[in-house]
Amino acid sequence: MLDHPLNSLGFAKPPSETRVVVAMSGGVDSSVVAAQLKEEGYDVVGVTLQLYDHGAALAKKGACCAGRDIHDARRVAETMGFPHYVLDYENTFREAVIEEFADAYLAGATPVPCIRCNERVKFKDLLATAKDLDADCMATGHYIQRKMGDAGAELHCAADANRDQSYFLFSTTPEQLDYLRFPLGHLASKAETRALAAKYGLPVADKPDSQDICFVPNGNYAAVIEKLRPGAAEPGEIVDMSGQVVGTHRGVIHYTIGQRKGLGIGGLGEPVYVVKLDPDARRVIVGPKEALSTRVIPVREVNWLGDAPFDSQAEWHINVKVRSTRPPRPAVIRPISATEAEVELLSPEDGVSAGQACVFYAPEGSRILGGGWIWRGR
Template sequence: MRVLAAMSGGVDSAVAAARAVDAGHDVVGVHLALSRAGGTLRTGSRGCCTIEDAMDARRAADRLGIPFYVWDFSERFRDEVIDDFVAEYRAGRTPNPCMRCNEKIKFAALLERAIELGFDAVCTGHYATLVDTPHGRELHRASDAAKDQSYVLGVLNAEQLAHCLFPLGSTPSKAVVRAEAEERGLTVAHKPDSHDICFIPDGDTKGWLAERVGVAEGPIIDRSGAQVGTHDGAHAYTVGQRRGLALGTPAPDGKPRFVLEIRPVTNTVVVGPKEALATAEIAGSRVSWAGRAPDAASFACDVQIRAHADPVPAGAEIVDGEVVVTPAEPLDGVATGQTAVLYDGTRVIGQFTIDRTRSAVPVEA
C-alpha cells in the first residue's frame, strides 16, 4: 500500500511512519508548512509547525530511509483555520483550531492531494484506533486513555476514515513510543510535546486577538441585566472564566462570579454564579458522522465537550438537521463554538459544533 506519512517533527509521527515502513508499505514522508509568519519560525516557538520541526521531520525520514517533502499549505491554513478562528471569536464563540486543522487541512487538503498523487492512505501519529466491520470502518478510542485523541479526530467522515492509518492506536503508553524511537535512533525520542496554538507561538491569545478583532469597551452585566462592570474587549473572555473580571459591583451573596455568556452584537459579557455554568442541553447543526450515521433519530450516547474531559451519558435527538443532546448530569461551562463528540462506548459516532446551550439554572435563581 502506498502511504503518505504526515511528519510533524515530533516523536509520535516519526514512530508512526517507522511502523508503516515495518508493515511493508511504500512510505513517503511529508511535512506541512502551515505558516510563513516569523513568530512561528523562530527558535523557542511553542507550537508544532516551526522550521526546527521541519528539520526534525527530515532527519527522521532520512533515518527511516524514506523520501521526504515539505508541502506549503500556509495559504489554505490561513483561510480555513486562522481566519475561521478570528471569525468565531468575533461572533462570541470559542473555537477549537486543532479540530478545524484536522478537518480542513490534515484530513481534507492533505488527503485530497495524497489521493490525487496515487496514495492509498495518510498515516499520522494520532492516538486512536480504526476497526473494520461489516458496516464499514469505525473510529475508536486509543488503548492509552491518557493519550487518546479520538476527540480531535471526531470531525472525520466515513470516506476520510477509509484512507487513514493510525499505527499508534494500540500502543499502551507514550513511554513505549519514546523508548521505541530511541531504539530506532530517532533524534526526536525525547523531544517535548507541542502545546498551545501553533499560530500563536508566544501563547498570548488575548493580545493576538486584540490586534485582529480590535479593542472596544463594553458592559459586564449580571443575569438580571444590571451592569456590574466594564471590559475592554469581549473577545478576551471565555465562558467559565473567573479571573480578571475586575467587577466594580460585588454579588449580593459575596460569592465570585463567572463568565456565563458573550454577546458580540452588543459587545456584552454576562456573568453570574458558578451554579449557572451547569448546562442542561446543547445543540448544533454543523454535524458529521464518523462512519455510519445513527440508525434512529433518537439514541443513547456519551458526550464529550473537550479533548480531555470525561464523557457523560446522554440522550441525543436529530431534529430538522440539528442534534440536540441532553446529558444525564449537567455539563460544566459549555461555550458555543466548542465541539461535542458523541460516543457509543469506545466508538466515535460523530460530532457537531455547539450553536446553543440551555442552563440548568433558571434566570430567576
C-alpha cells in the same frame, strides 16, 4: 495461487508494494509512525505541511509545523532513508482555520482550531495529495484507533485514555476513515512511543510535546486575534444577570464561558462566573455557578459514524463529551435532520460554549459515533 495475506495496514500485498504517505509534523509521534512503517518494509513518503510563515510574529518556536519542526521531520526522513516533501499550505490554513478562529472569538464563541485543521487541511487537502501520489493510504501519529466492524472501518478511542485524541477527530468522515491509518492508537502509553523513537535512533526521541495551538504563541489567544482583527479588543461593561453594571472589561475576546479568575470585580457577596458573552453590545454577563448549568445543547454540522443513518430514528441514547478534558456523559440525541440535532444531557454540564465540539460515543465499548458543533451557547 493463494491470495497474499493482509499486511499490517490491511492490504493484501507485501509491504514493499504498499505506498503510505505519512503526515509528519516534526514531533515524536508522527516520526515514529514513519520510522516503524519504513522498518516494516513499506514504501514510505513523508509529507510535512508549512501551515504559516514560521518567520512571522504569529508563529511560535517549537510549535507544530514551524521552521524547527520541518527541519526535524526532514532529519528523520534522512535517518530512515525515505523521501520527504514540504508543502506550502499557508494560504489554505489561514483561510480555513485561522480566519474562522478569529471570527469565532469575535462572535463570543470558543473555537477549537485543531479540529478544523484536521477536517479542512490534513484530512482533506493532504489526503487528496496522498492519493495524487498513488498512495494506498495515509498514516498519522494521532492517538486513536481504526478497527474493522461489520459495516466497515470504525473509529475507536486510543488504548491510552490519557493520550486519546478522539475529541479532535470526530469530524473524520467514513470515506476518510477508509483511507486513514493510525499506527499508534493501540499503544499503552507515550513512554512506548518514545522507546520506539530511541530504538530507531530518531533525532526527535526526547523532543517535548507541543502544548499550545500552533499559531498561538504561549496560549495568548487575544494577542493573535488583535493582530488579525485590529481594534477587536474594545472595552465594555461587565453586567450581572439583571443587567446591572458591576465592572468594566478590556475586550470580550479576553473572556470565555465559565471563567471565574481575572474578572477584576469584587464585593458581590459570592463568586461569579462568565455565563454569557454579548459581543454586539460589548458586554460580559456574569452570574452564580448554577447559572452555568446546561442540559439541552443544539448542535449542527453533525458528522455521523454510526452504522444506521443518523436521522433513521427519533432518539439515540449514547454518551457525549462537550469539552476535550471531560469524560463522556450519558445523553439523548434527537436528530432534527441528517446534520442537526438537539442533545439532552442526563446530568447538566457547566460552561458549555458555542464553538466547542460535542462528540458522540457508544454507551459501551470504545467506539466514536461522530459529533457536531455547539452553535448556540446557553
